[in-house]
Amino acid sequence: MKKIKSIITLILALGVTCANASNTKNGTTETANDSLRLAELNNFWAEVSRTVNEGDFEGYKATYHEDAVVVFTTGENKGSVTIAKALQNWKQGFIDTKTGKTRNSVEFRFSQRIGDETTAHETGIFAFQSDNGTGNANQKQFVHFNALLIKRDKTWLLVMEYQKSKATEEEWNSLE
Numbered sequence: 204m205k206k207i208k209s210i211i212t213l214i215l216a217l218g219v220t221c222a223n224a225s226n227t228k229n230g231t232t233e234t235a236n237d238s239l240r241l242a243e244l245n246n247f248w249a250e251v252s253r254t255v256n257e258g259d260f261e262g263y264k265a266t267y268h269e270d271a272v273v274v275f276t277t278g279e280n281k282g283s284v285t286i287a288k289a290l291q292n293w294k295q296g297f298i299d300t301k302t303g304k305t306r307n308s309v310e311f312r313f314s315q316r317i318g319d320e321t322t323a324h325e326t327g328i329f330a331f332q333s334d335n336g337t338g339n340a341n342q343k344q345f346v347h348f349n350a351l352l353i354k355r356d357k358t359w360l361l362v363m364e365y366q367k368s369k370a371t372e373e374e375w376n377s378l379e
Contacts, residue, residue: 240318244325244352247359248311255309255331258300264290268353268360277346277366286361296333306334312378321354328370328378345370 247266254263271286284292299305313327332343347370351363 236320237318240320240323241316243354243359244316244318244323247352252309252311255297255300255307258297258302258307260290260294260297260301263293263297266359266361268355268362271361272363274363274365277369304335308332312375314378318352323350323352323354323359325350325352328375330375343372345372345375347374 251263251266253259254266267286267290269286272283273286273289274283275281296305296307300307308331310330311327312330313325315324315326317324326349327347328345329348330343330345333341335341347367349363349365349367350361352359353362354360
């Protein structure tokens with residue numbers, strides 16, 4: 204009888220584990236909750252791309268938590284700033300895009316995505332390209348980045364964006 208209870212317990216435990224696992228990727232089991240979170244985050248990053256592509260400053264601003272911090276270690280101006288200060292510096296680029304003076308685009312690819320229902324830490328590369336209307340688009344810039352997000356009232360918000368280092372096109376191509 205004891206043996207039967209042990210077998211039933213084992214079968215139930217395996218069943219729960221299998222029911223929670225939707226797939227395995229890179230040796231990591233992805234649960235249904237992970238799939239939902241990743242789908243929501245994919246929508247989030249698509250929205251960030253849309254706002255940059257369309258010059259939607261208010262939409263872009265809405266993707267950040269009001270107390271967010273941006274960290275730069277890729278260019279001459281290394282440091283960290285509040286999102287309010289970063290947005291001040293970026294606003295003209297959005298205005299120029301909105302009015303058609305420039306065309307900007309950004310895409311995201313990820314090497315690691317960790318989180319739960321209300322938190323996420325995303326690691327990857329973004330590719331940014333700008334065209335000032337002269338027909339000579341700037342070469343795509345590839346940047347390694349980390350992003351820390353929280354979910355508030357069903358909305359994902361960036362709390363921290365860390366632009367770490369320049370990436371290569373080969374590194375970009377190696378990510379899905």
